[in-house]
Amino acid sequence: MMEKQLDSRQEIVANLDTIYANIERAAAASGRRREDIRLMAVTKTVEPERVNFAIDYGVDLLGENRAQELVAKYDDYNREKAEIHFIGTLQTNKVRQIIDKVTLIQSVNSLRLAEEINRLAGSRLGRPMDILIEVNIGEEESKSGIAYTQAEELVRQAAAMPWLHVRGLMCIPPICQDEAELEGYFEKMHRLFVDMAAKNIDNVTMDFLSMGMSGDYEAAIRHGANIVRIGSSIFGKRIYKEK
Ligand SMILES: *Cc1c(COP(=O)(O)O)cnc(C)c1O
Numbered sequence: 001m002m003e004k005q006l007d008s009r010q011e012i013v014a015n016l017d018t019i020y021a022n023i024e025r026a027a028a029a030s031g032r033r034r035e036d037i038r039l040m041a042v043t044k045t046v047e048p049e050r051v052n053f054a055i056d057y058g059v060d061l062l063g064e065n066r067a068q069e070l071v072a073k074y075d076d077y078n079r080e081k082a083e084i085h086f087i088g089t090l091q092t093n094k095v096r097q098i099i100d101k102v103t104l105i106q107s108v109n110s111l112r113l114a115e116e117i118n119r120l121a122g123s124r125l126g127r128p129m130d131i132l133i134e135v136n137i138g139e140e141e142s143k144s145g146i147a148y149t150q151a152e153e154l155v156r157q158a159a160a161m162p163w164l165h166v167r168g169l170m171c172i173p174p175i176c177q178d179e180a181e182l183e184g185y186f187e188k189m190h191r192l193f194v195d196m197a198a199k200n201i202d203n204v205t206m207d208f209l210s211m212g213m214s215g216d217y218e219a220a221i222r223h224g225a226n227i228v229r230i231g232s233s234i235f236g237k238r239i240y241k242e243k
Contacts, residue, residue, distance in 0.1 A: 004174050009053045009173040015234050016057055019217075023228070026221035037200040037221055039083065042213075042231030044069060045238045048076035054234060055082045063087040063229050064102070067094035087170070087210075087229060089144045096124075104130040106170040106210055109146050113156045121163035128165045130209055131158060135192065137185050138174035145171065148192070155196060166201075168208030169193050170227075173216075182216060186223035193224065 024034040042063040043051045049061065055078045062077065064070040065088025077084070083103040090098075090107055098105075099120045108114050108131045121129040133155050136145030146154045151169070158164050169192065173185035189211055197206035212220025214233035221228060232238060 006172075007051055011236065012050065012053045013057050016054065016059070016238075019230060019233060022218050023221060025217040029222050030224065032226075036226060038208075038227045040087075040210075040227055040229045041234050042087070042229050043073070043235075044088075044231065046231075046235045048073045052078045059234075061085065061227075063106075063231075064098075065089075065107075067091075067097045070101060071097050084231060090200075095120055099124055099129065104132065104167065106133045107134040107144065108132065108154075108158065109134045109136075109144050111154060111157055114154070114161065114164060118158075118161040118163045125163075128163045130165050130167045132168045132170040132208060133158065133166065134170045134172075135189065137171040137189050140174055143172060143174070148188075151192060152196065152199075155204060156201060159201050164203075166204040168206050168210065169196070170208075170210035172213075173211070179219070183219055183223060186211060186220050186225070190224035202216060 020034065023037050023039060027034050027037050028169050037057060038061055040063045041054045041059045041060045044065050049116060060082045062082050062084045064084055064086055084101060085104045086098055086102045087106045090113060094114055095116045104116060107200045117129050117131065133151055134145040135151045136147055154168055159166050171189050173182060176182040193206055193209045208227050209225050210227035211225045211228060212228040214230050217228040217230060
């Protein structure tokens with residue numbers, strides 16, 4: 001048991017070293033530094049003990065994508081050194097479970113969800129909740145996220161709510177066969193991000209562009225991402241079946 005834990009810690013540390021080096025290189029390619037990019041460790045299906053190894057090694061941002069799993073693991077995380085963002089599809093009736101456990105919700109994809117977060121941030125937190133608007137950049141039937149053409153409207157609607165603070169945009173691009181197609185989506189997303197920032201909408205600060213996962217984070221950074229969400233490249237292949 002002890003040896004197994006040591007192996008797991010060493011593996012996570014080695015993976016993080018590789019990722020930090022890759023982030024630094026991709027950041028340099030876009031005129032930025034490693035510190036300009038936030039690395040999020042995506043923790044779905046990963047035991048809290050192993051997540052805490054990553055926190056010990058300096059990871060200060062966790063991403064949870066299921067309300068129930070977040071509630072189950074919350075108390076076991078070393079939370080003094082890491083904050084948690086919610087990144088998964090969020091049903092309005094689950095907002096109540098997570099609103100006091102996260103510092104930002106990245107996956108806001110509808111007016112109804114924004115309204116519910118606004119309502120509970122007001123009544124339960126007494127302070128505004130930071131959010132990102134999730135954009136369905138590939139216009140895929142199966143993906144969550146607001147349609148690209150409706151993103152600005154949702155940003156404006158959320159910005160008008162007293163208990164929300166719009167901090168940026170998030171996306172999960174389609175699975176692409178070729179690199180150029182993928183980079184096209186990242187580029188489109190970056191343009192939207194820059195356009196939105198230029199509009200100077202009240203109560204909107206376009207601080208975060210969250211895109212890039214294990215397979216594509218370097219490309220995402222080269223195209224302007226400043227939060228990358230990485231799971232399997234840190235913790236290894238997920239053991240349990242995803243929903
Ligand atoms: C699982 C997940 C990730 C990380 O995926 P990996 O390929 O394991 O890095 C990133 N973002 C979201 C929204 C996820 O659900």
